[in-house]
Amino acid sequence: MHRSTxxxxxxxxxxxxxxxxxxxxxxxxxxxxxxxxxxxxxxRVQDEERNAIPDAAIxxxxxxxYSAAGVTDGEGIALIPVPANSIVTVTLDEATVTQPVIExxxxxxxxxxxxxxxxxxxxxxxxGGDGGSSITMERVLQLLFGGxxxxxxxxxxxxxxxxxxxxxxxxxFSHGELLTLGAFTALVLNTAGxxxxxxxxxxxxILSAALWGWGxxxxxxxxxxxxxxxxxxxxxxxxxxxxxxxxLIVFFFGGAPKSFEQFAGQPPIDLGPIFVxxxxxxxxxxxxxxxxxxxxxxxxxxxxKATRAVSDNxxxxxxxxxxxxxxxxxxxxxxxxxxxxxxxxxxLTQNVVWTMGQYLLLTFFAAVVLGGLGTIxxxxxxxxxxxxTVQLSTLLVPTELKTAAALFLMIILLLIRPQGLLGxxxxxx
Amino acid sequence: xxxxxxxxxxxxxxxxVTAIIYCIAAIGLNVQFGYGGLLNFGQVGFVAIGAYSVxxxxxxxxxxxxxxxxxxxxxxxxLALLLGIPTLRLRADYLAIVTIAASEIIRFASxxxxxLGGAQGVTGPIGADFYALNPFPESVDRIGFxxxxxxxxxxxxxxxxxxxxxxxxLLTWALMxxxxxxxxxxxxxxxxxxxxxxxxxxxFKLQVxxxxxxxxxxxxxxxxxxxxxxxxxxxxxDFTFFLxxxxxxxxxxxxxGPLLGAAIFWFLLVFVEQTLKEGVSSGxxxxxxxxxxxxxxxxxxxxxxxxLMIFRPQGILGDRKELMLDAR
Numbered sequence: 073m074h075r076s077t078x079x080x081x082x083x084x085x086x087x088x089x090x091x092x093x094x095x096x097x098x099x100x101x102x103x104x105x106x107x108x109x110x111x112x113x114x115x116r117v118q119d120e121e122r123n124a125i126p127d128a129a130i131x132x133x134x135x136x137x138y139s140a141a142g143v144t145d146g147e148g149i150a151l152i153p154v155p156a157n158s159i160v161t162v163t164l165d166e167a168t169v170t171q172p173v174i175e176x177x178x179x180x181x182x183x184x185x186x187x188x189x190x191x192x193x194x195x196x197x198x199x200g201g202d203g204g205s206s207i208t209m210e211r212v213l214q215l216l217f218g219g220x221x222x223x224x225x226x227x228x229x230x231x232x233x234x235x236x237x238x239x240x241x242x243x244x245f246s247h248g249e250l251l252t253l254g255a256f257t258a259l260v261l262n263t264a265g266x267x268x269x270x271x272x273x274x275x276x277x278i279l280s281a282a283l284w285g286w287g288x289x290x291x292x293x294x295x296x297x298x299x300x301x302x303x304x305x306x307x308x309x310x311x312x313x314x315x316x317x318x319x320l321i322v323f324f325f326g327g328a329p330k331s332f333e334q335f336a337g338q339p340p341i342d343l344g345p346i347f348v349x350x351x352x353x354x355x356x357x358x359x360x361x362x363x364x365x366x367x368x369x370x371x372x373x374x375x376x377k378a379t380r381a382v383s384d385n386x387x388x389x390x391x392x393x394x395x396x397x398x399x400x401x402x403x404x405x406x407x408x409x410x411x412x413x414x415x416x417x418x419x420l421t422q423n424v425v426w427t428m429g430q431y432l433l434l435t436f437f438a439a440v441v442l443g444g445l446g447t448i449x450x451x452x453x454x455x456x457x458x459x460x461t462v463q464l465s466t467l468l469v470p471t472e473l474k475t476a477a478a479l480f481l482m483i484i485l486l487l488i489r490p491q492g493l494l495g496x497x498x499x500x501x
Numbered sequence: 502x503x504x505x506x507x508x509x510x511x512x513x514x515x516x517x518v519t520a521i522i523y524c525i526a527a528i529g530l531n532v533q534f535g536y537g538g539l540l541n542f543g544q545v546g547f548v549a550i551g552a553y554s555v556x557x558x559x560x561x562x563x564x565x566x567x568x569x570x571x572x573x574x575x576x577x578x579x580l581a582l583l584l585g586i587p588t589l590r591l592r593a594d595y596l597a598i599v600t601i602a603a604s605e606i607i608r609f610a611s612x613x614x615x616x617l618g619g620a621q622g623v624t625g626p627i628g629a630d631f632y633a634l635n636p637f638p639e640s641v642d643r644i645g646f647x648x649x650x651x652x653x654x655x656x657x658x659x660x661x662x663x664x665x666x667x668x669x670x671l672l673t674w675a676l677m678x679x680x681x682x683x684x685x686x687x688x689x690x691x692x693x694x695x696x697x698x699x700x701x702x703x704x705f706k707l708q709v710x711x712x713x714x715x716x717x718x719x720x721x722x723x724x725x726x727x728x729x730x731x732x733x734x735x736x737x738x739d740f741t742f743f744l745x746x747x748x749x750x751x752x753x754x755x756x757x758g759p760l761l762g763a764a765i766f767w768f769l770l771v772f773v774e775q776t777l778k779e780g781v782s783s784g785x786x787x788x789x790x791x792x793x794x795x796x797x798x799x800x801x802x803x804x805x806x807x808x809l810m811i812f813r814p815q816g817i818l819g820d821r822k823e824l825m826l827d828a829r
Contacts, residue, residue, distance in 0.1 A: 182620055243594045296811065304540060304593060308749070309810045311742050316803030323796040434605055437598045445595075469613075472620075476609040479602040486599060487587045 111328055113181065114189040115142065115150045115162060119171065124148025125194060129168040134160035143168075147339055154183050156328065164192045171195055207467050214346045215463045221352050221421065223459025224359035226432065227452050228414035230439040231366060232407025234451035237440070238383030239396075239403050240293065243307045246314035247411065247436060248429030254280040254412025255419040255428060256321055262332050269332045269420070277412045285408025289401055297400075314430070321426040329425035355417045362413060363452060366406065370448055375402055380448070435462065435475060438482040444495025453493055457481070507775040509649040515768035518655065521662035522548075522724040523766070527744045527751075527759035528669055529716030534745075535754035536677055537709035538689030540593045543584070543600030545740040546607045547714045549733070550576045551721025553617055556731035560625035561616060567630065570722055577718030581711040589706045601738055612733045622733050628726035632657070658727050665723065666760065669716055674756045676712075685709055686754075746806045752818030761817060770798050 113132060117125040130150045133139045138158070142150035154160055164177040171194040179190050233247045258276035261267050267275070292313070296306060340347040370376035375398075381389040382399045390396045411429075418428055439458040443450025458478045465477035485492070514520060526548050533539040551573040558569030580603075588599045611617045618624070637644065637653040644656045651659060676682050687695040688702045696702050725731045743766070751762025777794045780786035789797070815821040 243597065299811075301811065305810050305814055307540075307594065307597065308745060309807050311745070312803045312806030312808075312810065314803070315739070315742065315806065316800055319796040319799035319803065323793050323800065326792070434602055438602065441595070441598060472613040473609050476606040479606050483587070483599055483602060486591065486595065490591060490595070 111154055111156050111183055111188070113152045113154045113160070113162070113183070115144065115152060115164075116189065116191045117144045117148045117150075117164065117169070117194065118191065119194045125169060127168060128192070129165035131163045131165070132160050133163075134158045149337070154188075156183060158183050162190050169194055210345050212464070212467065215466060216460065217346050217348060219460035219463030220456070221356055221459075222463060223456040224356050224363075225414045225417050226435050226439050226459050227363055227455035228359060228410045228417070229429075229432065230436045230443075230451040230455050231363070231448070232403075232410045233436050234440045234443075234445070234448065235379065235383070235403045236407050237445060238447075239379060239386070239400050240297070241303050241306075242293065242310065243303070245307060245310040245433065246317065247407075248431075248433035249314050249317040250280070250284055250408050250411035250429065251415040251418065251432065252321060252426060252429035253284045253317065253415070254408070255415030255424045256325065256426075257283075257412065258416045258419065259325075259330060259332065259424050262334075263330075269334045269416075272332075273413075273416045276416065277409050280412035280415075281405045281409035284412070285404040285406070286401060288408070289404040293404075294397070294400075314433075318426055318430060325426065327426060329423040331423050332420060335420055349421070351420055355420060359413070359417065362410070366410065367448060367452070375399065379403060431475075435459075435478055438478050441482050442485055442492055444492025447492070447494050450492055450494035457493075503779065507772060507779060510775050511768045511772040513649060513651070514771040515764040516659065516663070517651075517767070518658055518662065518727045520763045520767040521659065521666065522720050522727070523744060523747060524666055524720075524759055524763035525662075525669065525723060526717050526720035526740075527747045527763055528666070528673060529713035529720070530741075530744050530748055531713075531753065531755075531759045532673060532716065533709055533713035535748065535758065536673075536682065536689065537685050537706060537713070538593075539589075539706060539710060539713075540597040541600045541710070541713065542597045542738070542741055543602070543604030544713070544717045544744055545736045545738065546584075546600070546604030547577055547580060547717030548721035548724065548740065549604070549607050549611065549736040550580050551718030552725040552731040552736075553611060553623070553721075554718070555722045556623035556625075556627050556725045557617060559627045559629070560623050561618075565630055566628065566726070569627075573718050573722050574715055577715040578711050580718075581714035582707070585707045585710040589703055589710065601741070604736070604738065604741065608733050608736045611736075617733075618731075620733060622731045623725075624730040627729055627731070631661075631726050662723060662727075665719065669719070670756060670760065677756070681705075681708075742806070743802065746802055746809070749806070749809050749814065749816050752816035753814075754820075755816075755818040758816060758818050765817075770802070773801060774798055 115130045117128040117130075119125060124144070124146065125148050126144050126146050128144045128148075128150075129141065130144065130152065131139065131141045132152050132154060134155065138155055138160070140152050140154070142152045144150045159180060159182045162179045162181055164173055166173060166177050174193045174195055177192065179192075181188055181190055229247060229251055232250070233244060236242055236244055236247070254276060257280050258269065258272050261272035261276055262269050265272065292309075293306075296309065301309070335351050338349045338351050340349045370379060378389065378394045378399050379402065381392070381394055382396055386396055389399075415424075415428065418432075422428075435458050439454035440451050441454070442457050443452070443454025458481070461478045461481055462474045465474050469477060526544055529547065530541060530544050533541045533544075554573030554576050555566060555569035558564050558572055559566055584600060584603055588596050591599070611622075612620050632654060635653065635657040637656055639653070641653050643650040643652055645651055677686070684695060684700055684705055688700075688705055692702050695705075724735075747762035747766045748759055749762070750766060751760065752758035774794055774797075777786060777789070777797060778791065781789065781791055781794070809816065
């Protein structure tokens with residue numbers, strides 16, 4: 073960031089105070105008073121062809137005398153409320169089903185702060201030998217599809233992260249929270265505002281781009297650049313911002329995951345070898361259009377070209393007549409808007425929870441670093457490498473390690489090719 | 502509202518076990534970040550390594566705590582080498598991303614290894630060898646006066662903890678005023694200048710990472726002994742970020758910075774929490790509920806970190822000129 077002598081003025085503090093009060097006021101006004109703290113355990117019962125098995129009896133038992141029961145519906149699903157931060161034992165009553173249960177009818181599940189799903193599969197378990205854990209073509213394709221869907225979410229967020237890094241030099245540790253804020257803005261409009269998510273999502277994206285993107289830059293980063301704050305100091309400020317935003321969300325909305333009112337339990341459709349939900353297809357389709365449009369805008373439009381010029385060399389761009397601050401504002405608006413869409417995407421396909429951005433932040437970094445820090449094509453290529461690695465790695469390593477696999481890949485690549493896949497050598501100092 | 506109780510609780514926490522754990526780890530971070538200028542965002546990885554070393558050695562293998570401590574130190578060195586050899590040639594922001602990634606890999610991996618107890622971690626009499634040396638007789642119930650007191654076990658833990666802090670602080674102080682320390686500080690200021698004087702800056706940075714990492718590992722061992730448990734989800738990146746808050750609050754690159762920072766951090770955190778709790782339960786504060794008190798603490802931490810970094814990056818003890826904290 074550039075250096076100059078002017079410091080923080082009282083006017084700036086006033087602006088900060090007003091913006092903060094406004095933000096809190098808006099959120100307080102819209103936030104519903106009570107949120108249920110119980111989580112949902114989804115139990116699915118299927119046969120080997122993934123046909124739903126109805127009328128299977130499920131019992132769930134946990135600590136402190138907690139117990140609950142349910143019966144699967146026509147879609148083979150039973151929804152059972154469970155307490156957060158507990159370990160529960162899920163039992164499928166074998167007398168209520170006609171086929172044996174693969175991998176046993178008792179499962180132990182640790183519930184932390186998110187909804188969980190338990191799948192019981194019925195059948196002889198033949199073919200692959202050890203049932204669900206064998207590598208079949210079907211499983212590879214299913215994971216590959218999941219990986220591509222995840223890649224879109226990562227790409228939408230990483231593109232903004234990379235652009236902000238390129239134009240301002242800021243390694244933004246609060247970029248994950250842009251995603252979370254986008255999802256929660258949509259959630260408030262959807263649940264408290266009563267708008268259908270199809271209407272709420274675009275409004276939330278525009279609001280996020282304005283408030284959390286442009287507003288954040290105006291209130292925080294622009295004054296810091298004027299003040300001449302160093303890049304490392306700015307990085308630490310972004311960590312403080314991330315912590316603040318996360319816990320403000322917990323303060324107002326609680327820690328339990330939430331869903332949008334529409335499309336929450338959409339049943340998957342059978343596409344030959346794989347199962348997909350229509351919402352995943354539609355959201356991915358929009359993501360493709362959004363990503364192409366963004367890249368096209370960067371390549372063709374005047375402001376897009378200016379953005380790339382600033383990324384390349386801010387001083388030279390500035391002296392060639394490019395309005396650097398305008399470019400930075402544009403990049404923040406774009407970055408926050410893209411991240412908000414990623415948040416809505418993730419919220420619709422999984423759920424809306426205060427840690428959703430935090431969990432993904434390192435995969436954004438991995439994607440951006442893999443592709444080459446500050447390059448535009450690199451962020452997208454890196455996102456696909458990371459997203460697909462995360463999902464496919466579960467074929468070989470335990471599920472807990474899937475994010476670790478992508479991080480490991482990033483570290484290995486840094487050793488071999490520090491500039492990233494598409495980066496230029498001189499970028500790394 | 503009983504302010505005497507709130508105050509004594511806060512002071513007890515400011516010098517208590519949790520503050521000691523963070524303080525030891527923060528001293529390590531001070532060596533790396535404050536003196537060496539290395540942006541280690543994965544200090545919690547070293548803490549995890551230390552905690553699991555003693556936890557697994559005592560509970561899973563059944564060997565002595567002292568062997569666990571030796572293993573912990575060796576693994577701390579090994580992790581520093583593993584991280585440092587490839588990454589210390591990279592730019593500062595790359596080092597930050599790689600170290601935070603490594604600490605997350607350690608956490609995910611420890612959750613999936615059965616030997617380390619999986620997601621439940623290791624629980625057991627990890628500190629038995631240490632507690633056997635407790636000089637306070639079992640007949641003594643609490644030591645201290647009024648609300649301000651510790652149990653005999655806590656007293657023994659606190660005394661040992663502060664002894665460890667005193668030792669490593671003294672070591673840091675001695676090292677940093679030695680010729681070695683001057684080279685390290687020189688690298689932080691201008692690596693190229695030091696290199697042009699014929700110093701192998703890479704080796705110096707590696708040594709700094711090892712020293713700070715071993716301190717981090719010590720913090721983990723102390724935590725495992727004090728809590729009698731090692732839980733993987735305690736080792737989240739926020740742990741490292743809290744260390745930065747303490748370090749910057751106290752004063753980066755100051756020998757007493759992490760001590761002051763950790764004590765004030767925990768004092769304020771507990772003071773705010775207890776005041777709010779008392780306020781809510783006595784009906785003085787009615788606009789929040791008890792479940793909202795937890796988040797408030799963290800909001801204050803986040804806002805505090807931002808304000809400190811913007812308005813007073815040198816903290817309480819620091820020297821602004823020594824610490825410009827600029828790029829590279």
